[in-house]
Amino acid sequence: MSAKTLQYEATSAKSLLQEVAERSGQNLLACYQCRRCAAGCPVGEETGVTPDRLIRMVLLGDKEEALSNLLVWKCVACYTCGTRCPNNIQTARITETLKQMSKAAHLEPLRPRIADFHNAFMQATEHMGRFNEIEGMRIYETRTAVKEMKSGNFGAIVDEIKNQAKLGMTMMKKKRMHLKADQVKNKAEVKALYRKARQGKGA
Numbered sequence: 514m515s516a517k518t519l520q521y522e523a524t525s526a527k528s529l530l531q532e533v534a535e536r537s538g539q540n541l542l543a544c545y546q547c548r549r550c551a552a553g554c555p556v557g558e559e560t561g562v563t564p565d566r567l568i569r570m571v572l573l574g575d576k577e578e579a580l581s582n583l584l585v586w587k588c589v590a591c592y593t594c595g596t597r598c599p600n601n602i603q604t605a606r607i608t609e610t611l612k613q614m615s616k617a618a619h620l621e622p623l624r625p626r627i628a629d630f631h632n633a634f635m636q637a638t639e640h641m642g643r644f645n646e647i648e649g650m651r652i653y654e655t656r657t658a659v660k661e662m663k664s665g666n667f668g669a670i671v672d673e674i675k676n677q678a679k680l681g682m683t684m685m686k687k688k689r690m691h692l693k694a695d696q697v698k699n700k701a702e703v704k705a706l707y708r709k710a711r712q713g714k715g716a
């Protein structure tokens with residue numbers, strides 16, 4: 514668990530809770546800290562933040578901690594916490610909301626590569642209407658290579674290509690990566706959803 518003591522911020526507590534609740538569609542006030550969600554979270558131990566604690570951060574108005582913690586970036590959206598929660602609170606939606614808020618506030622992500630992957634996922638999905646692994650990896654790897662080039666780290670680019678080629682082959686063998694670029698019938702609808710989200714939240 515994170516060692517830091519959470520701070521109650523009276524001035525920001527109400528507005529933070531209101532924004533997160535509205536954007537995520539979750540009733541955070543219903544959380545009575547039973548921690549049933551914590552026991553099932555596959556990344557809680559690794560990140561030092563469990564779903565109940567993340568909710569506590571928001572309720573206390575500790576915006577700094579709520580927007581910059583590893584659970585926000587490492588939540589795998591497995592929905593185990595929501596399934597176990599007696600109040601049907603889906604923390605995956607809360608982590609996604611906080612991620613968007615963190616990006617909108619231009620905070621330095623705690624794990625830049627996860628942030629890059631998230632951006633690549635969102636861009637690829639907007640383009641095809643659904644995620645295609647090849648398209649997503651192309652965007653992600655191009656961005657990573659450009660960053661490494663800027664810092665003159667050419668060895669890292671070669672290592673990355675080798676690692677990703679190996680990973681790609683493994684995924685193809687397991688039929689988890691598809692060369693065919695599937696797309697939804699009405700891509701315009703998906704693009705309209707993205708536009709609406711950007712207009713509404715400035716993310």
Ligand code: SF4
Nearest residue numbers: 544546547548550598
């Ligand atoms: S299971 Fe639900 S009510 Fe219990 S701590 Fe987790 S989010 Fe709160």
Ligand code: SF4
Nearest residue numbers: 554588589591592594
């Ligand atoms: S959805 Fe996220 S927060 Fe909830 S159990 Fe899965 S990894 Fe943990």
